[in-house]
Amino acid sequence: MNLSMKWLNDYVKIDVPPREFAHKMTMSGSKVEGYEIEGEGISNVVVGKILSVEKHPDADKLVVCMLDVGKGAPVQIVTGASNVFPGAVVPVALDGSVLPGGVKIKKGKLRGVESNGMLCSLNELGLTVHDFPYAIEDGIFIMEEECEIGQDICSAIGLNDTSVEFEITSNRPDCLSVTGLAREAAATFGKPFTLPKPQVKGSGGDIGEYLKVRVENPELCRRYMAKVVKNVKIGPSPRWMRERLRASGVRPINNLVDITNYVMLEYGQPMHAFDLKYVEENQIVVRNAKAGETIETLDGTVHSLSEEMLVICDGKKPAAVAGVMGGEYSGIMDDTQVVVFESASFKGASVRTTAKKLGLRTESSSRFEKGLSAKLCEDALLRACELVELLGAGEVVDGTIDVDNSNETPVRVKLEPEWINRFLGIELGREEMVKILESVGFVMDGDDIIAPAFRIDIEHKADIAEEIARFYGYDKIPATAIRGTAQGRLTPEQVFERKAVRSMLAMGCNEIQTYSFISPKYYDKIALPSDSVLRKSIEITNPLGEDTSVMRTTILPSMMEVLARNYNNRLPQAYLFEVGVEYIPTTPDRLPDENKVLGIGLYGPQADFYTVKGMAETLFGALNVAEADFIPCHNDPSFHPGRCAKIAVNGKEVGILGEIHPKVLENYGIGVKCFAARLSVSGMYEAVLPECRYKQLPKFPATTRDISVVCDESTPMMEVEKVIKKAVGKSLESISLFDVYRGEQVEKGKKSLSFAISMRSYERTLTDEEADNSIRRTLKALGEMGIMLRG
Amino acid sequence: MKEQLAQIKKRAMDELGACQTVKELEDLRVKVLGKKGELTGILKQMGKLSAEERPVIGQLANEVRQELEGKIEEFKAALKEKQLAEQLASERLDVTMPGRPFELGSMHPLSLVLEEIEEIFLGMGFNIAEGPEVEYDYYNFEALNLPKDHPARDTQDTFYITDNILLRTQTSPVQVRVMEKQKPPIRVISPGRVYRSDAVDATHSPVFHQIEGLIVDKGVTMADLKGTLEIFAKRLYGEDAKTRFRPHHFPFTEPSAEMDTQCFACGGEGCRLCKGEGWIELLGCGMVHPKVLKNCGIDPEVYSGFAFGMGLERVVMRRFGIDDLRLFFENDLRFLKQF
DSSP, rough: EEEEEEHTTSSOOOOOOOHHHHHHHHTTTOOOEEEEEEETEEEEEEEEEEEEEEEOOOOOTTTEEEOOHHHHOOSEEEOOOOOTTOOOOEEEEEEEEEETTEEOOOOOETTEEEEEEEOOOTTGGGGTTSSSSOEEEEESOOOOOOTTTTBBBBHHHTTOOOOEEEEOOTTGGGGGHHHHHHHHHHHHHHHOOOOOOOOOOOOOGGGGGGGGGSSSOOTEEEEEEEEESSSSOOOOOHHHHHHHHHOOOOOOOHHHHHHHHHHHHHHHHOOOOEEEEGGGGGGGEEEEEEETOOOTTTTSSSEEEOOOOOOOOOOOOOHHHHHTTTTTTOOOOOOOOOOEEEEEEHHHHHHHHHHHHHTTOOHHHHHHHHOTTHHHHHHHHHHHHHHHHHHHHOOOOOEEEEEEEEOOOEEEOOOHHHHHHHHTTTOOOOOHHHHHHTTTTTTTTTTTEEETTTTTTTOOOHHHHHHHHHHOOOGGGGOOOOSOOOOOOOOOHHHHHHHHHHHHTTTEEEOOOOOOOOHHHHHHTTTTTTTGGOOOOBBOOSOSSSGGGGOOSSSSSHHHHHHHHHHHHSSOOOEEEEEEEEOOOOOTOOEEEEEEEEEEEEETTTTOOHHHHHHHHHHHHHTBBOOOOEEEOOOOOOOOEEEEEEEEEEEEEEEEEEOHHHHHHHTTTSSOOOOOEEEOOOHHHHHHHHOOOOOOOSSSEEEEEEEEEEEEEOHHHHHHHHHHHHHHGGGGEEEEEHHHHHHTOTTTTTEEEEEEEEEESSSOOOOOHHHHHHHHHHHHHHTTOOOOOOO | HHHHHHHHHHHHHHHHHHSSHHHHHHHHHHHHHTTHHHHHHHHHHGGGGGGHHHHHHHHHHHHHHHHHHHHHHHHHHHHHHHHHHHHHTTOOTTTTOOOOOOOOOOOOOOHHHHHHHHHHHHTTTTTTOOOOEEEEEEHTTTTGTTTTTTTGGGOOOOSSSSSSEESSSSSHHHHHHHHHOOSSSSEEEEEEEOOOOOBBBBBOSSSSEEEEEEEEEETTTOOOHHHHHHHHHHHHHHHTOOEEEEEEEEEEEEEEEEEEOTTTTTTSOOOTTTTTTEEEEEEEEEEHHHHHHHHOOTTTOEEEEEEEEEEEHHHHHHHOOOOOHHHHHHOOOOHTTTO
């Protein structure tokens, strides 16, 4: 909402500078986004009168003008415009003047002839022909205003208003109007607010002879009022009205249309004007649209209407979409003779859905949809008629049509000063409260507060508290510390998650954050088969685009996108992780399961399968997760069939990791091997071991034995290790694989695994014999599996 | 025998001077003082001496032994010192060369600042609650006093899954879920992702983060709201941070406010960053609407509370001077590694 300060001053006298006005209004609840002082960018431009026009001696398209600018000798200015003539009154930018946009005008020579300034067009003053309809677009602005030669141009053409831009919240449609803001301003600055009742003289006749109105849906049209104006004289509105519309950001059109806009801006009540000659059968019917009906609106587009939309029809066809926009042929033309003014109350929700469906959000619909009181209709209608008489734009026919089904009862709330003080944390007397409330239109009735009709937002004592707080001043409410004790702490799960993040950071991984929604095509990119359950995603019915249309069921494609992006940016290596959510559908009417997952993705010259596996293992260690089994997985389509493992803890699957399948890499255009892991955060959390107990440091030395055994290439190392662990038994302190050998020394298809086995007793020093026995048992057990000591 | 001793001593002393290494010194010690050494050889012949001579020679031999041992140790120490000095001199490094770096990972800037904000509220006695991102219309709107057709729904362009299920447009539904489950006193914040159908550009993203906060207890006032959030602003922006509260409207709070912090770029004078206002909006807040309390089964006549919510991205952008929201979700390492 753009507010003209000149207009505001019709209703409340505000005499503070714009900055202070903006600040105080903001602090009382009408947020000012900014303000524009008209003519601020213009200086040293005056009204001049052309004394003579002569041809330029050396240029065909230039003329040399002598001007009277009100002081001293005439000024010579060269111009290229062709519409200048002796006697014309024009804006003159003198030497050293500034025009909007910071354009500086200096004297100089044009083709050898001295020019001491510039004659201005509308455009050069930041104006358009809508501001001065008698002027032409491309040429010097030949002024028809009453002004003095030498007068400052801004005051001469009324370019001295200030337009203040408000951001009005949706609960206050009453403030989308000059009078509404005037009321707020009056209360804010402690000034009187005056809103005189509009007076209409009338010119006889009877509206009943011109028009009949029938409302078929009183639920959606709670009130319909109309007045008729005859002998209409269409023309431009007077300058003051055009200026105010301009300052409000509305383009002036003609006097009748301007009046409807002016009243809407002034009272907050949208108005509509029909040309009676297009109202067939001279009757207006307010009804729901019929299936198949269409309307061409004022903006020239044809809309199909549906049955829940409310329309204003004449005897035959829809002439306007109620509260949204008029039809092409209902509007006011230059030949209009009789006008019908409509001032009605339409149900907000209906206007909102209709406007949304038609894609037609207008000044009118955005006011109606917030909810307007039916009480507003009458004064707005009278004000329009008053303006018609004031402008001499026509004769108002006596009589008013008023189909009123509104039945609004005023809202009453009990004034509870003690509760309000307690709620806000202030101490304000009852009388002060009443004074505040009355200043914004509330009326006291004993202990009850009666809210004014235009305050559709008031229903509870908390609303009253807000009114008090706003004008008492939010800045005057003290700032106190909350009482009571409370212990803020992370839950064990939250601690666990933070620890997981810390561990990933310590391993040199960079955290990423990716969108939760993806394109269904991403599933193709990670090579999910067409019947994969992971393709069943939560779908967004109104996505921004296909790229963001389904909620991911796996974090993997998001990770791959980021790896690809960094690869394309020529980063030699990337070690990344994300704690993200996977959304797994349940039943259609229930929410999906939202599973937190730790995703790891990496590539780089040093990276291989064991890098990502090592990360997972280190992470589990850092998080004190029970020992994990890595089970070879040959059938996950996103991973290399020979380089992928499912991870299970306590027999429960908690994730998967491996090298990304070459086909998937190709889909992402990545030319290096990538490795990834998906680990369920809750899965890991559930497998956390009890906190460690301190173990006494050993008093006796360990005995170590190294063995190298030969097994089939296909035998997983872990199987061998498990046999060794079992065979060595209790005295085993640690076992570690320190070499894997394939080559000449062993048979083809076999590999040699070398383990360092450390044995220790906490009671005594183990004898060599005991150690040797353990190894003998181990070799025997291995031998039973066909695994022999390497010769 | 005396002469022999004197000779051994003299020879040993001469050889000592020629020793260049610790090993040579050790060899000398063995040769002279060892079990089979020269001096020991002499002592073995002591039996041949008379009873008068024995103690004299014995004492003399001991004196020679002690003297030689002392000398050898002295030379050893000096030699070690010298060797060490040579070694150290030869090991001199160019300490201006770069160190071998350890690759630490970096936290995403959004997580970094979020954790900082979480810590501030944990310190003020808040717990952290989480809630679903795919949410029922009821929790996201209806329970928060935003019935269907409420005009404020328009300002939050919503992604719908079904008529009743949507992607939450705010973290406020977690308020409702917490109040349904927990009886007052309540003190929680709830950070998380929210979704609005805004096309992607430098200042808009269909996915972004909010941090919601809620306190419900007996006798909570709007003054408490101011006090709490002022402390928060000071913890986040420093003790000098100035705040102002101005009226605003949210359907689920009444009275409602927005808290601005004074523009740090211009100190309140008004500049391009704050669009001339001198203040920058930080969060929305207000006293929990009695209807919302009632919807959650909390008696508004007994309890009151306040709630607040802020966008994380804007705080982070201002903090690090990031001018494009898209960077957060592009995850270019050259960006991530800066934090």
